[in-house]
Amino acid sequence: MILEQIKGTREIKELPPQELKTLAQEIRTFLIRSISHTGGHLASNLGVVELTIALYRTFNLPEDKVIWDVGHQSYTHKILSGRMAEFEELRQYGGLSGFPKRKESPYDSFDTGHSSTSISAGLGIAQGRDIQGQNYKVVSVIGDGALTGGMAYEALNNAARMKKNFIIVLNDNKMSISENVGGMSRYLNGLRTGSGYNDLKKNVADTLDRIPMVGSAMIDKIKRTKNSIKQLFIPGMLFENMGITYLGPVDGHDIQALCKVLKEAQNLDHAVLVHVITKKGKGYKPAEKNPSRFHGVGPFDVETGKAAQEGNYPSYTEVFSRKMCQLGERYTRLVAVTAAMPDGTGLTAFGKKFPERFFDVGIAEAHAVTSAAGMAASGLKPVVAVYSSFLQRDMIRFFTMSVSRTCLCFCSGQGGAGWKRRRDAPGNF
Numbered sequence: 001m002i003l004e005q006i007k008g009t010r011e012i013k014e015l016p017p018q019e020l021k022t023l024a025q026e027i028r029t030f031l032i033r034s035i036s037h038t039g040g041h042l043a044s045n046l047g048v049v050e051l052t053i054a055l056y057r058t059f060n061l062p063e064d065k066v067i068w069d070v071g072h073q074s075y076t077h078k079i080l081s082g083r084m085a086e087f088e089e090l091r092q093y094g095g096l097s098g099f100p101k102r103k104e105s106p107y108d109s110f111d112t113g114h115s116s117t118s119i120s121a122g123l124g125i126a127q128g129r130d131i132q133g134q135n136y137k138v139v140s141v142i143g144d145g146a147l148t149g150g151m152a153y154e155a156l157n158n159a160a161r162m163k164k165n166f167i168i169v170l171n172d173n174k175m176s177i178s179e180n181v182g183g184m185s186r187y188l189n190g191l192r193t194g195s196g197y198n199d200l201k202k203n204v205a206d207t208l209d210r211i212p213m214v215g216s217a218m219i220d221k222i223k224r225t226k227n228s229i230k231q232l233f234i235p236g237m238l239f240e241n242m243g244i245t246y247l248g249p250v251d252g253h254d255i256q257a258l259c260k261v262l263k264e265a266q267n268l269d270h271a272v273l274v275h276v277i278t279k280k281g282k283g284y285k286p287a288e289k290n291p292s293r294f295h296g297v298g299p300f301d302v303e304t305g306k307a308a309q310e311g312n313y314p315s316y317t318e319v320f321s322r323k324m325c326q327l328g329e330r331y332t333r334l335v336a337v338t339a340a341m342p343d344g345t346g347l348t349a350f351g352k353k354f355p356e357r358f359f360d361v362g363i364a365e366a367h368a369v370t371s372a373a374g375m376a377a378s379g380l381k382p383v384v385a386v387y388s389s390f391l392q393r394d395m396i397r398f399f400t401m402s403v404s405r406t407c408l409c410f411c412s413g414q415g416g417a418g419w420k421r422r423r424d425a426p427g428n429f
């Protein structure tokens with residue numbers, strides 16, 4: 001088994017290219033078997049196996065820093081940095097964390113858990129590096145789902161000012177926990193399907209270059225054409241116009257192609273975004289078919305993909321889900337808002353029943369709460385369903401909203417707080 005021979009980054013770098021596919025396969029087999037016992041984040045991890053191997057082959061970890069957004073997709077990184085044996089105690093008290101933890105390993109360069117933070121954190125590390133005259137690389141890996149969070153844009157806005165190398169890897173699998181939503185997701189979709197533009201641009205340049213005298217003059221002219229024409233040829237113009245070089249899209253399951261583009265990114269003296277296309281759940285049929293269900297799972301049967309044990313009682317979330325549907329029938333002004341967690345919060349059924357009164361705003365808790373307050377101000381009765389942990393992203397507005405006594409908030413999951421009852425709580429509609 002190749003995986004067992006990997007003791008550190010040197011072995012990964014020295015592995016012959018023809019063995020990389022086998023290594024990726026072995027990692028996937030290990031992840032599926034291991035998570036089927038302990039539970040954990042499966043689909044996201046299966047999607048980044050090759051990307052993680054490519055990062056280890058291209059960069060010098062742990063001197064170079066890789067920051068994983070959310071951090072739920074860092075399992076392969078944990079395996080390759082010598083923590084494979086600890087997976088038996090994944091996410092158990094005192095055991096291996098399901099997220100990067102600096103205390104756990106020097107390979108974990110930042111503790112994460114909340115979404116959309118990796119560009120800010122990476123940028124801070126890169127700025128610290130530059131001020132102290134150091135010379136390592138910083139790579140922030142962010143998902144297309146996490147790119148729906150406002151903080152990512154604040155960070156991109158500042159990354160554009162970087163005068164030294166800073167690499168952002170956009171891991172684009174079209175999925176948040178559920179299907180990704182919003183305008184950026186549509187934009188990325190255009191880039192994905194427009195991958196031919198890169199080839200076309202290169203082909204045109206290559207062909208012209210072969211015509212003596214005329215060729216290079218024409219290439220020069222093409223380079224100076226107006227933006228509107230450029231947009232036809234250059235994907236990622238949104239990033240390019242901000243001052244962030246765009247590279248890609250590249251197949252996130254092709255290790256050689258990934259290494260090539262990451263090496264290219266390493267040589268730039270400013271911020272660069274590498275657009276990587278991956279498949280969530282890659283290599284395990286039930287997870288490929290239903291990546292949302294396999295985002296985070298309890299123990300399951302590997303053959304069938306079925307949960308090892310179903311509870312005998314309806315969960316709190318199921319009760320909430322049913323109640324919301326009943327209330328939705330009764331009160332036509334009731335609307336429901338989720339920040340990218342329709343399944344986890346129990347709003348999926350409401351969304352199916354009342355699509356025009358359901359809002360998945362992406363990983364944008366602050367926007368969810370404030371837009372709900374706006375809806376309340378307009379006369380609607382909004383319910384924002386959000387995990388209490390992620391409500392921290394908008395504490396101030398949460399209190400303002402509570403004081404305004406118009407809008408409801410429901411906190412479930414991680415630390416579940418239950419209904420925050422206001423004057424207009426369900427039943428008073």
Ligand SMILES: Cc1ncc(C[n+]2csc(CCOP(=O)(O)OP(=O)(O)O)c2C)c(N)n1
Pocket residue numbers: 044047069070072073113114115116142143144145146147171173175176177280339340341363365390393
């Ligand atoms: C602020 C915040 N809100 C919600 C979540 C819950 N959450 C964890 S992962 C995830 C989806 C992330 O999607 P993406 O960045 O595309 O990563 P993928 O899982 O697809 O690899 C969400 C909504 C979170 N971690 N942080």
